[in-house]
Amino acid sequence: MGWAIAVHGGAGDIPLSLPPEKRLPREAGLRRCLDVGIAALKAHNHPLDVVELVVRELENNPHFNAGKGSVLTTSGTVEMEACIMDGKTMKCGAVSGVSTVVNAISLARLVMDKTPHIYLAFDGAEAFAREQGLETVEMSHFITPENIERLKQAQEADRVQLDYTQPIPKEVPKEAAVADGDSQTGTVGCVAVDSEGSLATATSTGGIVNKMVGRIGDTPIIGAGTYANHLCAISATGRGEAIIRGTIARDVAAVMEFKGLSLKEAAAYVIDQVPRGNAGLIAVSSTGEVTMPFNTTGMFRACATEDGYSEIAIWDSPTK
Amino acid sequence: MGAWAIAVHGGAGVDPNLPKERQEEAKRLLTRCLDIGISALRSNLSAIDVVELVVRELETDPLFNSGRGSALTENGKVEIEASIMDGPKRRCGAVSGLTTVKNPVSLARLVMEKSPHSYLAFSGAEEFAKKQGVEMVDNEYFITEDNVGMLKLAKEANSILFDYRIPAVGTCGASAAMDSPLQMNGLPISVYAPETVGCVVVDKQGRCAAATSTGGLMNKMSGRIGDSPLIGSGTYASELCGVSCTGEGEAIIRSTLAREVSAVMEYKRLNLHEAVDYVIKNKLDEGKAGLIAVSKDGEVACGFNTTGMFRGCATEDGFMEVGVW
Numbered sequence A: 001m002g003w004a005i006a007v008h009g010g011a012g013d014i015p016l017s018l019p020p021e022k023r024l025p026r027e028a029g030l031r032r033c034l035d036v037g038i039a040a041l042k043a044h045n046h047p048l049d050v051v052e053l054v055v056r057e058l059e060n061n062p063h064f065n066a067g068k069g070s071v072l073t074t075s076g077t078v079e080m081e082a083c084i085m086d087g088k089t090m091k092c093g094a095v096s097g098v099s100t101v102v103n104a105i106s107l108a109r110l111v112m113d114k115t116p117h118i119y120l121a122f123d124g125a126e127a128f129a130r131e132q133g134l135e136t137v138e139m140s141h142f143i144t145p146e147n148i149e150r151l152k153q154a155q156e157a158d159r160v161q162l163d164y165t166q167p168i169p170k171e172v173p174k175e176a177a178v179a180d181g182d183s184q185t186g187t188v189g190c191v192a193v194d195s196e197g198s199l200a201t202a203t204s205t206g207g208i209v210n211k212m213v214g215r216i217g218d219t220p221i222i223g224a225g226t227y228a229n230h231l232c233a234i235s236a237t238g239r240g241e242a243i244i245r246g247t248i249a250r251d252v253a254a255v256m257e258f259k260g261l262s263l264k265e266a267a268a269y270v271i272d273q274v275p276r277g278n279a280g281l282i283a284v285s286s287t288g289e290v291t292m293p294f295n296t297t298g299m300f301r302a303c304a305t306e307d308g309y310s311e312i313a314i315w316d317s318p319t320k
Numbered sequence B: 001m002g003a004w005a006i007a008v009h010g011g012a013g014v015d016p017n018l019p020k021e022r023q024e025e026a027k028r029l030l031t032r033c034l035d036i037g038i039s040a041l042r043s044n045l046s047a048i049d050v051v052e053l054v055v056r057e058l059e060t061d062p063l064f065n066s067g068r069g070s071a072l073t074e075n076g077k078v079e080i081e082a083s084i085m086d087g088p089k090r091r092c093g094a095v096s097g098l099t100t101v102k103n104p105v106s107l108a109r110l111v112m113e114k115s116p117h118s119y120l121a122f123s124g125a126e127e128f129a130k131k132q133g134v135e136m137v138d139n140e141y142f143i144t145e146d147n148v149g150m151l152k153l154a155k156e157a158n159s160i161l162f163d164y165r166i167p168a169v170g171t172c173g174a175s176a177a178m179d180s181p182l183q184m185n186g187l188p189i190s191v192y193a194p195e196t197v198g199c200v201v202v203d204k205q206g207r208c209a210a211a212t213s214t215g216g217l218m219n220k221m222s223g224r225i226g227d228s229p230l231i232g233s234g235t236y237a238s239e240l241c242g243v244s245c246t247g248e249g250e251a252i253i254r255s256t257l258a259r260e261v262s263a264v265m266e267y268k269r270l271n272l273h274e275a276v277d278y279v280i281k282n283k284l285d286e287g288k289a290g291l292i293a294v295s296k297d298g299e300v301a302c303g304f305n306t307t308g309m310f311r312g313c314a315t316e317d318g319f320m321e322v323g324v325w
Helices: A020-042 A047-060 A104-114 A122-131 A145-160 A240-245 A248-259 A263-273 B020-042 B047-060 B104-114 B122-132 B145-160 B249-254 B257-267 B272-282
Strands: A004-012 A080-086 A092-098 A119-121 A188-193 A199-205 A226-228 A232-238 A279-285 A298-305 A310-313 B005-012 B080-086 B091-098 B119-121 B197-202 B208-214 B235-237 B241-247 B289-295 B300-304 B309-315 B320-323
Touching: A004 A020, A004 A047, A004 A279, A020 A047, A020 A188, A020 A298, A020 A310, A047 A080, A047 A104, A047 A188, A047 A199, A080 A104, A080 A226, A092 A104, A092 A122, A104 A119, A104 A122, A104 A199, A119 A122, A122 B122, A188 A232, A188 A279, A199 A226, A199 A232, A226 A248, A232 A240, A232 A248, A232 A263, A240 B091, A248 A263, A248 A279, A248 B257, A263 A279, A279 A298, B005 B020, B005 B047, B005 B289, B005 B300, B020 B047, B020 B197, B020 B309, B020 B320, B047 B080, B047 B104, B047 B197, B047 B208, B080 B104, B080 B235, B091 B104, B091 B122, B091 B235, B104 B122, B104 B208, B119 B122, B197 B289, B208 B235, B235 B257, B241 B249, B241 B257, B249 B257, B257 B272, B257 B289, B272 B289, B272 B300, B289 B309, B300 B309
Parallel strands: A004 A232, A092 A119, B005 B241, B091 B119, B208 B241
Antiparallel strands: A004 A188, A004 A298, A080 A092, A080 A199, A188 A199, A226 A232, A232 A279, A298 A310, B005 B197, B005 B309, B080 B091, B080 B208, B197 B208, B197 B241, B235 B241, B241 B289, B289 B300, B309 B320
16 A cells, blocks of 8 residues: 556557657656646645646646647647546536637536536536636647647548548548548556555546537546546546547446456456547545556656655556 | 337426325326327337437426426526437437437437437537537427526525535425425425436337436526436446436436446346346435336336335336326
8 A cells, every 4th residue: 555646648549659849748747647636645635636736737838738738629729628536535626618728627627516516518618627726828839830730631641531520421530530640649547556555536628630519538437437436546548539438437447347457457348349549547545546547659647656656657558 | 029118207396295296197198108109119129219309208298397388597598408319339429409400319310320429518518409400499388487586486495595415304385385294316306397308219129218307497597407318327228138217417417327237237137127126226325216217128117215206107918007106
């Protein structure tokens, strides 16, 4: 037993040839956020505060697809979503369609703490943010040149494929991959457990590049991208549709509870059930274990435990 | 070839003082919807087609809290949500924040089949609806006099309560309708007329499907999303079963209620009835909710820890039951 923490910056088809100028800032970002989380745990902050703090840092970092640096909708706008959950009380908060709130994860926390609801979206969420005096900015604050470029590439690739609003004879490709695998990395998250076994999880994202306006992914859906109970805390990343239908975050805890598997076994089992190339997750257990399995090419991730272990990685799944 | 089964619901948590006539009205509508579903099953429609058909019927009738007759937001408008899930490949579609789409469950189906995504909301969903050419109406179409009255009651109850979730202790004297001490979501239960609707079906091929549709919580904050459009919470279907839930949205989300039934069947190897019992008994804590479920083997079950749930179910061997308590 002891504290443990893990953070992720998105799973996806991260090319092994990722150039240093794209790799180094993200590794540095993960390292910094991990350190922020570790310091907070050492200072005996509650895991709920720790995960919120860490995800705020990740949102503020323009190299990750959350907050500043969020990928763009098909209209070139930003629609962010976030979710937070407390393992002990199972209280949770989620937001979607947020375009001017600097830290969507903090808005999700306020929904959890200050409303009788769990999930607020779009105009209602924005109005609530203002009521609560959260920091809001012009949407342009979140938009980076890299993401404008990613949107351009995605829209060009789309022009080659059929326009999905036309009737098509066969199955519509669900959230199809874009040429540049790098643009598929999405979502940031943090899970933490303290030495008393209190667990928390937080996930935040800009979503999927070139998404339809109004598209909601797995991140704010309790049980899909985010979940925590008395056994474990999970934050998932990858292809939203696969994570939703796989109720991935919930399943890790369910498999532990109903099949008696360990955290590591349960997480590996759940990831295995998802078609290859679709998902990754980070998870911690109430007894201080941590695991970060994925079935994509890579997942930006880092973790640390109280006994001194720490790791920062992009490729090479530890389940091998 | 297996046997079909179907169940419908119109909300968990019923005021014991609900006038007899309203109870009968609700039962008649549930019966009619069951008949529509049964007819469709006998004509060999697939489970996914049947759940959509039945929920459309429930949305169109103003009696329940879905489509026409939806509960109102704090601003007196309607924001509707729905989701649908097809067991065999666990395909799913969901919508939230609809204000002009006549049949939300059908839009959810279109999201599932005609978009690259699983869930669309608010103006983006409405845009998609227009492009798909679905029937659109004015927001006023959904608003009923009954619900305008209910909203007023809810606001009065809230002005007395400090915390929405803390049960008031006999402070509501606004009208005779507030006499019931039962609470749900922190409001006197009388505020809850017939509620969220849903349908679950298993067809002769053993395919399960589920769909849920609702106007959400009376007097909700604009932008509030409940359990109904959330896959795994209000709606779920897999190879094993189809589930649709109703009740306190926040409690259903926390317990990922719909997924729980399937998970318990899958991982604990319980059968449908055992799974439904287990989940209702153990996974709701202080939350109040109910659900209907079917299994691939043609079984149907319902469970609730509320005072009553509007429901109906039928199986191919001729069994049929519609009830409130």
